[in-house]
Amino acid sequence: MDRGALELAESGLADGALHAGARAPGFTLPTATGKEVTLDGLLAEGPVVLTFYRGAWCPYCNVALRALQQHHDAITARGARLVAISPQIADESLSLTEKQELAFDVLSDIGSDVAKQYGIAFDLSAELGAVYDRLGFDLQRVNGGHARTLPLPATYVIDRGWVIRWAFVNTDYTVRAEPTEILAALDALTGPDARA
Numbered sequence: 001m002d003r004g005a006l007e008l009a010e011s012g013l014a015d016g017a018l019h020a021g022a023r024a025p026g027f028t029l030p031t032a033t034g035k036e037v038t039l040d041g042l043l044a045e046g047p048v049v050l051t052f053y054r055g056a057w058c059p060y061c062n063v064a065l066r067a068l069q070q071h072h073d074a075i076t077a078r079g080a081r082l083v084a085i086s087p088q089i090a091d092e093s094l095s096l097t098e099k100q101e102l103a104f105d106v107l108s109d110i111g112s113d114v115a116k117q118y119g120i121a122f123d124l125s126a127e128l129g130a131v132y133d134r135l136g137f138d139l140q141r142v143n144g145g146h147a148r149t150l151p152l153p154a155t156y157v158i159d160r161g162w163v164i165r166w167a168f169v170n171t172d173y174t175v176r177a178e179p180t181e182i183l184a185a186l187d188a189l190t191g192p193d194a195r196a
Contacts (some may be wrong), residue, residue, distance in 0.1 A: 007125070014152060017119035017169040024050075024158045025117035029085065029107035032094035037083065037105055039158075046079040047165075047189055048158045049182055052115055052151040054173065055088045056096040057137040064153070064176040065100055071179040072103050078186040080157075087112045087143045087150060110144040115151035120169060124148045153177075157185040165189060 018024070026039045042048045051068065053061035065084060068075075075082050082104040086093065093106040115121035124132070124139075129148050132139055140147035155177035157166040166185030168177035 011122070011171070013120070013122055014169045014171050017152065017154065017167075018156070018164055019167045019169070020164055022164050024048075024156065024162050024164050025114070026162075027109075027114045027117070029109055029114065030090055031105045031107060032090050032097045034090060037107055039162075042081050042083065043158065043160050043162065045081055047081075047160060047186060049075055049080055049082045049155065049186070050158060051082070051084050051155040051177070052118070052120060052153065053084055053086050054150050054153075055086050055137075055139075055142060056092055056099075057139075057142065058173065060153075060174050060176065061086075062096075062100065065096075065102060067176075067179050068104070068182075069100065069102050071183065074179075074183055075186065078183070078189075080186050083107055085109045085114060085151070087115070087146060089142060089144045092142045108144075109151075111146045112149045112151055115149075118151075118154065118156070120152040120154045121149055122152065124150060155182060157182060157189070159189055 028036055028038045030036055085107045087109050090108050093108055097106050109115055112121040152169055152171055153173055153176050154169045156164050159165050
């Protein structure tokens with residue numbers, strides 16, 4: 001795992017990901033209950049906080065999602081919508097949503113096509129994939145046949161003009177965006193230079 005993390009850090013993937021100032025790619029993805037959500041529809045209501053996570057099998061992802069849930073009211077109070085995206089099938093997302101009592105949508109990006117558009121998708125090495133298999137994660141099943149493709153931990157604040165105003169991207173799966181930084185980025189949208 002350490003070797004895989006080092007290889008990923010040295011790959012330059014995080015540098016090539018979308019960052020602040022870029023236009024956010026659109027998407028249409030299903031929620032855990034099968035309803036389709038579009039970025040266009042979300043942005044019609046206000047800014048969007050978009051967070052990518054690896055899956056319910058990842059303990060670091062679960063901690064990060066719980067932290068976001070704890071700040072959900074503060075995010076919505078700023079007029080923003082929070083959504084999470086993973087490569088998991090809808091059934092896995094539904095189980096996660098219920099278990100974690102999440103009040104925000106969890107979207108399924110089977111094949112990580114949206115993560116690829118944001119420049120944060122990568123393929124696990126065969127060696128690391130075998131380790132995950134031995135740990136019982138069964139990524140082949142939970143990712144709908146796309147066992148090796150995962151997103152980097154990433155969170156974006158997107159304004160109503162489709163511009164990424166703040167971005168967090170890291171190759172270290174143990175490090176996530178701090179909710180206080182997300183709130184600060186949302187607060188900056190109401191400043192003198194805001195487009196929202």
